[in-house]
Amino acid sequence: xxxxxxxxxxxxxxxxxxxxxxxxxxxxxxxxxxxxxxxxxxxxxxxxxxxxxxxxxxxxxxxxxxxxxxxxxxxxxxxxxxxxxxxxxxxxxxxxxxxxxxxxxxxxxxxxxxxxxxxxxxxxxxxxxxxxxxxxxxxxxxxxxxx
Amino acid sequence: xxxxxxxxxxxxxxxxxxxxxxxxxxxxxxxxxxxxxxxxxxxxxxxxxxxxxxxxxxxxxxxxxxxxxxxxxxxxxxxxxxxxxxxxxxxxxxxxxxxxxxxxxxxxxxxxxxxxxxxxxxxxxxxxxxxxxxxxxxxxxxxxxxxxxxxxxxxxxxxxxxxxxxxxxxxxx
Numbered sequence: 287x288x289x290x291x292x293x294x295x296x297x298x299x300x301x302x303x304x305x306x307x308x309x310x311x312x313x314x315x316x317x318x319x320x321x322x323x324x325x326x327x328x329x330x331x332x333x334x335x336x337x338x339x340x341x342x343x344x345x346x347x348x349x350x351x352x353x354x355x356x357x358x359x360x361x362x363x364x365x366x367x368x369x370x371x372x373x374x375x376x377x378x379x380x381x382x383x384x385x386x387x388x389x390x391x392x393x394x395x396x397x398x399x400x401x402x403x404x405x406x407x408x409x410x411x412x413x414x415x416x417x418x419x420x421x422x423x424x425x426x427x428x429x430x431x432x433x
Numbered sequence: 434x435x436x437x438x439x440x441x442x443x444x445x446x447x448x449x450x451x452x453x454x455x456x457x458x459x460x461x462x463x464x465x466x467x468x469x470x471x472x473x474x475x476x477x478x479x480x481x482x483x484x485x486x487x488x489x490x491x492x493x494x495x496x497x498x499x500x501x502x503x504x505x506x507x508x509x510x511x512x513x514x515x516x517x518x519x520x521x522x523x524x525x526x527x528x529x530x531x532x533x534x535x536x537x538x539x540x541x542x543x544x545x546x547x548x549x550x551x552x553x554x555x556x557x558x559x560x561x562x563x564x565x566x567x568x569x570x571x572x573x574x575x576x577x578x579x580x581x582x583x584x585x586x587x588x589x590x591x592x593x594x595x596x597x598x599x600x601x602x603x604x605x606x
Contacts, residue, residue, distance in 0.1 A: 301539065305550070305584055309580075312578075312581040313577075315576075315577035316581070330568075334568075393474075394469075395469055395472050395473070398469060406574065408572075410571075410575070412563060413516065413517075415568075419569075419571045
């Protein structure tokens with residue numbers, strides 16, 4: 287027992303234990319992530335909300351192009367697919383969810399993310415400061431839709 | 434001639450640090466060519482941290498800071514943009530600060546623990562940076578993935594620099 291307490295005084299055991307606890311906590315958070323689906327798609331660029339779409343009322347796929355803010359212009363959305371010379375992300379919003387189909391960013395991580403329909407994990411495009419999140423309709427809205 | 438040897442020692446040290454910075458840059462370039470491991474931005478092996486840790490242990494704090502700074506500056510000019518410079522600086526320096534602290538607490542032993550803390554704080558620093566740049570709290574949804582990835586990759590880079598430190602680099606090639 288005394289050996290156990292002696293060990294506790296050693297900083298490496300405390301630090302290794304901290305790391306293990308943090309890692310386990312992360313795993314628990316990952317496994318308990320919200321995997322349910324939502325239908326409110328929010329498109330944010332550089333902190334400004336550019337658009338909100340309700341996937342439950344979408345019957346045909348919608349394509350939009352998000353142009354991030356430049357030094358002179360603020361960010362905006364174009365309807366349809368418009369790959370441009372500058373920076374852009376083309377987003378497809380369908381009844382099933384939302385995905386980025388094309389982007390000018392170097393790694394293309396946002397296109398790798400695939401289709402999302404859950405509030406658990408968003409799609410981010412760091413170079414273009416684009417953030418796509420899915421939310422649930424609030425309870426009262428759901429009631430209004432169901433009944 | 435003591436003056437002469439002193440000077441040649443200084444030159445040798447500068448050249449070695451330059452070589453290490455170049456090596457770190459090369460590792461960084463190689464790593465950026467690898468296909469992305471996961472769709473979450475910021476999850477990558479972080480192999481250039483091996484060189485940063487090596488510099489910290491073999492030369493000291495100031496040398497590690499210099500090599501890290503030079504590597505980030507040149508890599509951002511060559512492969513990146515002003516925004517990637519901010520991300521790299523935030524990640525690189527929060528990792529190095531915690532590694533210096535951790536190395537002092539652990540009295541220079543258990544480099545893998547130091548490396549893990551470095552990886553963890555690298556990703557934490559970049560996450561806070563992403564929150565400020567993106568202006569959206571939604572980035573924090575990535576926190577558990579980034580923290581876990583940081584600990585695992587940091588463990589690996591810490592072990593790698595531990596074994597690198599065991600290698601005796603010859604004085605003359």
